[in-house]
Amino acid sequence: MSKLTLRNLGKSYGSTVAVQSVNLTLAEGEFVSLLGPSGCGKTTTLRMIAGFMKPTAGRIEVDGKLLSSPDTVVPPEKRGMSMIFQSYAIWPNMTVAENVAFGLKLRNLPSADIKRRLDKILAVVRLDKLADRYPAELSGGQQQRVALARAIVIEPAVLLLDEPLSNLDAALREEMRSEIRRLHDAFRITTVYVTHDQAEAMVTSDRIVVMNHGRIEQVDDPMNLYHHPRTRFVAGFIGRTNFIDATAENGQLNLGGISVPAGPYSGKLSFSLRPHDIRLNIQAPWTLPGKIVERAFLGEYWDYVVQPNNTPLRLRVAAPSREVHNIGESITIAIDPAALVRLDDPE
Numbered sequence: 001m002s003k004l005t006l007r008n009l010g011k012s013y014g015s016t017v018a019v020q021s022v023n024l025t026l027a028e029g030e031f032v033s034l035l036g037p038s039g040c041g042k043t044t045t046l047r048m049i050a051g052f053m054k055p056t057a058g059r060i061e062v063d064g065k066l067l068s069s070p071d072t073v074v075p076p077e078k079r080g081m082s083m084i085f086q087s088y089a090i091w092p093n094m095t096v097a098e099n100v101a102f103g104l105k106l107r108n109l110p111s112a113d114i115k116r117r118l119d120k121i122l123a124v125v126r127l128d129k130l131a132d133r134y135p136a137e138l139s140g141g142q143q144q145r146v147a148l149a150r151a152i153v154i155e156p157a158v159l160l161l162d163e164p165l166s167n168l169d170a171a172l173r174e175e176m177r178s179e180i181r182r183l184h185d186a187f188r189i190t191t192v193y194v195t196h197d198q199a200e201a202m203v204t205s206d207r208i209v210v211m212n213h214g215r216i217e218q219v220d221d222p223m224n225l226y227h228h229p230r231t232r233f234v235a236g237f238i239g240r241t242n243f244i245d246a247t248a249e250n251g252q253l254n255l256g257g258i259s260v261p262a263g264p265y266s267g268k269l270s271f272s273l274r275p276h277d278i279r280l281n282i283q284a285p286w287t288l289p290g291k292i293v294e295r296a297f298l299g300e301y302w303d304y305v306v307q308p309n310n311t312p313l314r315l316r317v318a319a320p321s322r323e324v325h326n327i328g329e330s331i332t333i334a335i336d337p338a339a340l341v342r343l344d345d346p347e
């Protein structure tokens with residue numbers, strides 16, 4: 001069943017269009033990320049969902065009930081949602097248990113009920129042994145877990161998170177993104193998660209909404225987004241890629257100097273080809289002679305730039321860590337045509 005629906009949602013500030021024609025439906029219990037570069041409209045969309053901001057177009061519904069339109073906005077406290085911001089303030093003068101139980105006490109739940117819910121969530125976020133500590137006695141990650149527990153324990157209809165990990169260091173961010181997914185698996189609260197970090201979106205989400213200039217570019221699960229990006233923007237934003245512009249005529253596909261049978265293609269086309277989908281010195285349906293022009297060792301893999309002979313093309317290749325080639329070395333570039341992803345927006 002659909003839980004949260006955005007229909008033609010839009011927000012303009014005077015002549016600045018921050019969000020435009022956003023259509024999105026979340027199923028009950030689904031975890032969806034809004035992913036995109038700074039300024040693409042993620043926070044504006046989230047604040048409209050939370051009820052902090054009135055849309056200038058479209059509507060927001062929860063369980064089929066209208067919550068926001070340009071004429072009406074149900075206020076945040078009446079929407080049954082929890083929101084966590086970048087600066088996840090927890091109350092310094094309350095213990096972990098008091099912080100987490102606060103929202104339950106506010107709702108006048110029976111104390112046995114409060115204790116049961118509190119015990120469960122503190123165990124899930126591994127704070128059960130720290131229940132009596134004050135925030136100043138906790139690490140950054142532990143404080144973050146208190147904020148998450150406090151938002152989830154009230155079992156909101158929808159949980160909203162706006163870049164909740166961006167104040168943490170890299171190692172902690174990596175730990176917490178898995179933690180957030182684990183919490184979701186335990187409580188299944190319908191969640192909208194805003195981030196500009198693709199790995200965070202991929203680890204946490206059932207589906208990812210890629211936004212650019214206030215619009216949705218593509219909505220898909222993480223694997224489809226990576227393997228079947230539809231536009232240049234998505235292909236370049238989710239992981240690294242090679243863009244290859246091509247022309248298909250007279251049964252031949254010309255990829256910047258490389259000519260291969262055109263197959264189903266015709267006219268001007270653009271493809272995305274991931275660095276891991278190009279191999280060196282192996283048999284493949286397409287092989288081209290070329291040479292290594294640049295290289296960088298990144299530990300987990302080699303980042304090579306190769307140039308097919310007699311072409312201006314330069315292709316990035318990710319090769320296994322122990323596959324060493326020198327600059328200037330002649331190699332065979334092997335491409336599986338099935339790995340070419342045709343983009344909707346040729347240049």
Ligand SMILES: Nc1ncnc2c1ncn2[C@@H]1O[C@H](COP(=O)(O)OP(=O)(O)O)[C@@H](O)[C@H]1O
Nearest residue numbers: 013016017018037038039040041042043044045
């Ligand atoms: N109060 C405001 N007045 C005018 N423009 C704004 C305001 N808030 C945000 N914007 C603009 O709206 C666009 C989207 O902003 P925002 O939703 O904060 O992006 P994100 O969260 O993706 O970084 C940006 O171009 C931003 O400059």
Ligand SMILES: [Mg+2]
Nearest residue numbers: 039042043044
């Ligand atoms: Mg933002």
